[in-house]
Amino acid sequence: MRIPCPYCGERDAHEFSYLGDATPARPDPAAPDAQDRFFDYVYLRDNPAGAHQEWWYHAYGCRQWVQVERNTLTHAVAGARLARDARDAAGDAAGNVPGDAS
Amino acid sequence: MRYSWLSILTNGLSGQSGWKPAWRAATPKPAYDVIIVGGGGHGLATAYYLASQHGIRNVAVIEKGYIGSGNAGRNTTIIRSNYLLPGNEPFYEWSMKLWEGLEQELNYNAMVSQRGILNLYHSDAQRDAYARRGNAMRLSGVDSQLLDRDAVRAMYPFLDYDNARFPIQGGLLQARAGTARHDAVVWGYARGADRLGVDILQNCEVTGFLSEGERIIGVETTRGPIRAGKVGLAVAGSTTRVASKAGLRLPIESHVLQAFVSEGLKPAIDGVITFGAGHFYISQSDKGGLVFGGDIDGYNSYAQRGNLPVVEDVAEGGMALMPRIGRVRLLRMWGGIMDMSMDGSPIIDRTPRPGLYLNAGWCYGGFKATPASGWCFAHLIARNEPHEVARLMRLDRFRTGHLIDEKGVGAQPNLH
Numbered sequence: 448m449r450i451p452c453p454y455c456g457e458r459d460a461h462e463f464s465y466l467g468d469a470t471p472a473r474p475d476p477a478a479p480d481a482q483d484r485f486f487d488y489v490y491l492r493d494n495p496a497g498a499h500q501e502w503w504y505h506a507y508g509c510r511q512w513v514q515v516e517r518n519t520l521t522h523a524v525a526g527a528r529l530a531r532d533a534r535d536a537a538g539d540a541a542g543n544v545p546g547d548a549s
Numbered sequence: 550m551r552y553s554w555l556s557i558l559t560n561g562l563s564g565q566s567g568w569k570p571a572w573r574a575a576t577p578k579p580a581y582d583v584i585i586v587g588g589g590g591h592g593l594a595t596a597y598y599l600a601s602q603h604g605i606r607n608v609a610v611i612e613k614g615y616i617g618s619g620n621a622g623r624n625t626t627i628i629r630s631n632y633l634l635p636g637n638e639p640f641y642e643w644s645m646k647l648w649e650g651l652e653q654e655l656n657y658n659a660m661v662s663q664r665g666i667l668n669l670y671h672s673d674a675q676r677d678a679y680a681r682r683g684n685a686m687r688l689s690g691v692d693s694q695l696l697d698r699d700a701v702r703a704m705y706p707f708l709d710y711d712n713a714r715f716p717i718q719g720g721l722l723q724a725r726a727g728t729a730r731h732d733a734v735v736w737g738y739a740r741g742a743d744r745l746g747v748d749i750l751q752n753c754e755v756t757g758f759l760s761e762g763e764r765i766i767g768v769e770t771t772r773g774p775i776r777a778g779k780v781g782l783a784v785a786g787s788t789t790r791v792a793s794k795a796g797l798r799l800p801i802e803s804h805v806l807q808a809f810v811s812e813g814l815k816p817a818i819d820g821v822i823t824f825g826a827g828h829f830y831i832s833q834s835d836k837g838g839l840v841f842g843g844d845i846d847g848y849n850s851y852a853q854r855g856n857l858p859v860v861e862d863v864a865e866g867g868m869a870l871m872p873r874i875g876r877v878r879l880l881r882m883w884g885g886i887m888d889m890s891m892d893g894s895p896i897i898d899r900t901p902r903p904g905l906y907l908n909a910g911w912c913y914g915g916f917k918a919t920p921a922s923g924w925c926f927a928h929l930i931a932r933n934e935p936h937e938v939a940r941l942m943r944l945d946r947f948r949t950g951h952l953i954d955e956k957g958v959g960a961q962p963n964l965h
Contacts, residue, residue, distance in 0.1 A: 448856045459858075460848075460856060460858065461857075461858040464847075465847050465848045465963060467802070467849070467961070467962070467963070468802075468849070486947065486948050489891075489947075489960050490800040490891045490947040490948075490960055491798045491799065491800055492789075492798075492799075492800070492801065492802050493789075493798070494789035494799075494801060494802050494803055494849065495789075496789075496790055496803075496851045499849055501848070501849065517848075519803070519849045519850050519851045519852070520851050520852055521852060522850065522852055522856070
C-alpha cells in the first residue's frame with residue numbers, strides 16, 4: 448500500500464501511522480446535547496466497506512497529518528491532501544483536524 | 550451417525566462407504582423461532598446451545614459463504630483464559646471449561662490440546678504487570694504460574710535469552726491453555742446443531758431485515774424472506790455491514806489481521822509462546838507447521854489480506870524470540886476481518902431493535918471464546934436476559950462509561 452503524500456510524493460504506507468476515520472467532527476462542548484454528541488464522536492463509526500476518509504500521520508517523512516481517501520475493500524488509495532487543506536476546504540474550525548493547535 | 554471406534558472399524562471394513570455428510574443441506578423454511586445470522590463458530594455454537602440447553606430447536610443458521618470460510622478457518626487456534634479484568638476473566642474461564650468437555654459433548658474430535666501458553670516478560674515493569682494478571686486470574690479461580698528465567702529456560706531452552714534489547718526475564722504460564730483444531734470446532738458444532746434439528750443454510754446472504762415498527766421479525770436473504778421470532782447477529786468482521794441494514798450504528802471498526810503458517814517441521818515447539826516485547830505468538834500444529842501471527846495491520850479494512858509492513862514486523866518478532874526459525878520457509882499467509890470494538894472487549898447484548906440480538910466486537914480474540922460466546926448468546930436469546938459471566942459485555946457500556954478496556958488504550962480500535 449502506497450500513500451501519495453501531498454508534500455513528499457508517493458511513499459510506502461510503512462512511513463505513516465494511522466489514526467482512523469476522518470469524518471467525525473468534534474462537537475461543541477457547550478451544546479445542550481454535547482454528551483450525546485461526544486458519545487457519537489468518540490465511539491460510533493460508519494465503518495464503511497468502500498471509500499473511507501481517514502487520517503494518516505507521515506511520521507517518517509514530512510510529519511504532516513494527511514487526509515487519505517482509501518477503499519477498505521481493495522486498499523486502493525484514491526487521493527490524499529494535507530489535513531490543513533481539508534480543514535480549510537470544509538471551513539471547519541471546530542478542531543476536527545489532528546495535530547491542529549488552533 | 551455417532552462416531553465411535555465401532556463406526557471406524559465397520560467403515561474400514563466396508564471401504565469407507567458408510568459415512569454420511571456431517572450435516573444436511575437444508576432448504577429454508579418460511580419461518581423459524583430463532584435465526585442466527587453468521588455460520589462461524591459463534592453462530593453455530595449459539596444454535597447448538599439453543600437446541601441443547603434451552604430446547605429451542607426450530608432454529609436456522611444463515612451463512613453467506615460456506616461453513617469454515619471466514620475467521621473460523623483463519624485464526625491461530627489458541628485457547629486460553631488468562632485475562633485481567635472482572636468483565637472478561639469469568640467469561641473466558643467458562644469458555645475454557647467448555648473447551649475441556651467439548652469433544653465428548655459434540656462427539657467430534659476438535660483436537661483440543663492443553664499444551665499451555667507462556668507469555669514472556671522482558672522487564673521488571675512487565676513482570677509486575679504479569680504478576681498482577683496472574684493474581685487476578687487466581688482470584689477468579691483460574692490457574693496461573695509466574696515463572697522466572699531459569700524455569701522458562703528449562704521449558705524452552707532454544708529461546709534467545711541473551712537478546713541485548715529484550716532479554717527474557719521470565720513468563721506467565723497458564724498450563725490449561727492450548728490449541729484446538731479450528732475447522733473441526735465449526736464442523737463439530739455444525740454437526741451437533743444439525744443433529745438437534747437446526748437448519749444450516751450455506752451460501753445464503755442476509756440482504757436486509759423484515760420489521761414491524763421497531764421490531765425485527767425476520768430477514769431478507771438471497772433465498773427469499775424468512776420470518777423469525779428472534780434474530781441473532783454473529784457475523785464478526787461484517788457486523789457493521791449487517792447491523793447497518795437494521796439501522797444500527799455501532800462502536801466497531803473492521804480491521805485486517807494476518808496469520809502465517811510455515812512448512813511442516815518435526816516437533817519443535819510443544820506449547821504456545823508469546824513474545825512480550827513485541828506482538829508475536831507461535832505454536833506448532835499437529836501437522837508440523839509453525840502457526841504464528843502478530844498485530845493487526847492497523848487500518849480499517851474489509852479485504853481479507855494485509856500488507857508487508859506487518860509481515861516484516863511479525864518476522865522480526867519471531868527472530869528476536871527464537872532465532873532458530875530464521876531459515877524456516879513460509880508456506881501460507883492470509884488475512885481475516887476483525888470486528889474491533891472501541892474498548893477491545895466483546896458485546897453480547899440486546900439491541901435497540903426488539904427481536905434483534907448482537908454478538909460482536911471480538912477483536913482478534915474470538916476463537917477461544919467460541920463455546921462461551923455461543924453459550925451466553927443462546928442464554929440471552931432464549932431468556933432475554935444476559936448470562937452471569939457475560940453481563941458486563943453490554944452494548945450501552947460505551948455510553949455509560951463502564952468500559953472493559955483490558956489494555957487500557959482508550960477508544961482507539963487499532964491499538965487494542
